[in-house]
Every structure is written in C-alpha cells, then in structure tokens.
Amino acid sequence: MKKRRIGKSNLEVYPIGLGAMGMSEFYGASDDEKSVALIHKAIEMGVNFIDTADMYGVGHNEMLLSRALKGKFKDIVLATKFGILRTPDGGRAGVSGRPEYVKQACEASLKRLGTDVIDLYYLHRVDPQTPIEDTVGAMAELVNEGKVRYIGLSEVNGNTLKRAYAVHPITAVQSEYSLWTRDNEEANLNECRRLGVSTVAYSPLGRGILTGKLKEITDPKDFRANYPRLNKENLENNLKVVEKIEQIAGAKGVQASQIALAWLLHRGDDIIPIPGTRHENYLRENIESVNIELSKDGISQLNTLSVLVKGTRYDENGMKLTLQ
Numbered sequence: 001m002k003k004r005r006i007g008k009s010n011l012e013v014y015p016i017g018l019g020a021m022g023m024s025e026f027y028g029a030s031d032d033e034k035s036v037a038l039i040h041k042a043i044e045m046g047v048n049f050i051d052t053a054d055m056y057g058v059g060h061n062e063m064l065l066s067r068a069l070k071g072k073f074k075d076i077v078l079a080t081k082f083g084i085l086r087t088p089d090g091g092r093a094g095v096s097g098r099p100e101y102v103k104q105a106c107e108a109s110l111k112r113l114g115t116d117v118i119d120l121y122y123l124h125r126v127d128p129q130t131p132i133e134d135t136v137g138a139m140a141e142l143v144n145e146g147k148v149r150y151i152g153l154s155e156v157n158g159n160t161l162k163r164a165y166a167v168h169p170i171t172a173v174q175s176e177y178s179l180w181t182r183d184n185e186e187a188n189l190n191e192c193r194r195l196g197v198s199t200v201a202y203s204p205l206g207r208g209i210l211t212g213k214l215k216e217i218t219d220p221k222d223f224r225a226n227y228p229r230l231n232k233e234n235l236e237n238n239l240k241v242v243e244k245i246e247q248i249a250g251a252k253g254v255q256a257s258q259i260a261l262a263w264l265l266h267r268g269d270d271i272i273p274i275p276g277t278r279h280e281n282y283l284r285e286n287i288e289s290v291n292i293e294l295s296k297d298g299i300s301q302l303n304t305l306s307v308l309v310k311g312t313r314y315d316e317n318g319m320k321l322t323l324q
Helices: 032-044 060-068 099-113 132-144 158-167 183-195 206-211 232-252 256-265 280-291 296-303
Strands: 049-051 077-082 084-086 092-095 118-123 148-154 172-176 198-202 271-273
Touching (some): 032 060, 077 099, 099 132, 132 148, 148 158, 172 183, 183 198, 206 256, 232 296, 256 271, 256 280
Parallel strands (some): 049 077, 077 118, 118 148, 148 172, 172 198
Antiparallel strands (some): 084 092
C-alpha cells in the first residue's frame, strides 16, 4: 500500500490513521485493556499514524498511549494537541495559545506519553486573545529544542494558516472533514494545497453516524447527544442522508463507513482520515477502505449529500472556535 506523506515532512503514513479520543472519553464507558489491544492490532495491520490530545480524558488518553506504545514509538507517527483547557474534574476552562503555556503543555504531554519527542504537535484551537504568530513562534522553539518534529494547526481558516506559515512551516491542518462536513474546503483547503500542507480529516465518519450503524444516541454520557445534527429535530432528516450512502455501499457489497472513507481518500493524496474506533471489526473495515475504488458517477452522487444535512456540527459555543 502506497503511504501518504504528511505535508513536506519526512513522515510517511498508512492512508488511514487511528483517532484515539474515544478510548478515554466522550463516547460512554471504555476499557483500557481492550484499547491497548486494539492499538496493538492497528499497528500489526499497518496503521502507523495515531492521534491524541492532552484534553482527551484530561490527560488519560496520552497516558493510555504511553502504555500501548511502549517500545513501539519508532514504528509509528504520533500526533498530539494542546490548547483546550480542562479543569481537574473534567470541566472546560477555555483555550490558550500563550507562548508560556505552549511550553508547559508540551512538557506535560511528553511526560504523560513517556517519550522525548512528539512527531506532530498541533494547536487544538486558536486562542483569540493571542496572536497566532506568538503561538507558532513558541511551537517553533520546541522544534528547535528537539522536543517536537513538526507542527500543525486545527480548525483554522486560510488566512490564519498563511500568517502561521510565515513564522514557521506548518505540516498539517486538522479539520473536521467528511461526506457531511465540508466547510473546510472553502475555509482552508486551497491555502493548504498552495503551501503543501496536508489535511488530517477528523470525524471522517460523522462521529459514527455515517457508518449506518448508529440510529440514535441513548447513553447520557455520550457527548454527541448535545450536537444539533443529532438532536431529534434534525436526526430523522440526516439519517435519510446516511441511507443514500448505504445504498451506494450495498451496490458495491461494502460498508457505508468504507464508502465514506474511500470518498475522502479520493479527494487527494494530501487527505489523511483518522477515524476512531474501539472495535476490531470496525478497525479492519476502516483499514480495508483503502482498496475501494469509486466511479465518477459514484463520487458525483456522494458530492451532493452535504447540502442535505441539517444542523451545525457543534453547538453555538463550539462553532465559535472553528475555522478561526
């Protein structure tokens, strides 16, 4: 399988990565033993790009990866993020891109991960109170110190990316990108391509909805229950969009999730999806999506779906922090 290079770096990865967020928080109860086993299985099957953040489980996710990746760091590309603040009890405390905080956050992540260097270090959300030049300047110092190999940004617009890149090369921009979320195409994709920056697509399966296997949110601990797209008012309509994906998948004898990932992979070699899962059968399906070919007619049909979706991807406060 041809690997994909992340930006202009020397990081080459399997076209499908693994998002580890759900192994610690947000999607209901999780099991560390099963998560470690799943990570090992992913690596065994060729996945070598794993994504986490310091805020996932208030540090738990990074510590989980430290355990799972012990003795394996040389075999994988590890990305983590900073900038979204959490309180010890799990509450939200805003965002920070202050230079002094950049250094503190990196040191804390290195300690939790049990490694000397982070392959790809992202600013998770732009701090509106701190010029992006100041934040990226501090991140660049981490590169010079050998604590970070490459730096990235998440949920930025093209202008912010351009300003950041003028301070230090940006290797990747992480954007929510899927069959039903395509606002990054207008907001930053052209600038990413002009600068040679890869797009790492998070939530490429619409937080599970695009798999066709999730019809409602019943777990009160599942954060998706708070998303406008998944409330009762919009969900009925949006499941009809998913049915269209299932129809295309059924005609090819594959899963809806595989069609959704194949569509992203067909958008360009600079797109790297990082679906998350806690189940080996779904992991296998995700990995095998790299082998699915889509016809021009199939791609054309899939391209029409995003305009049919009702509801925003985050609540009002969450949307304020996107594509800044």
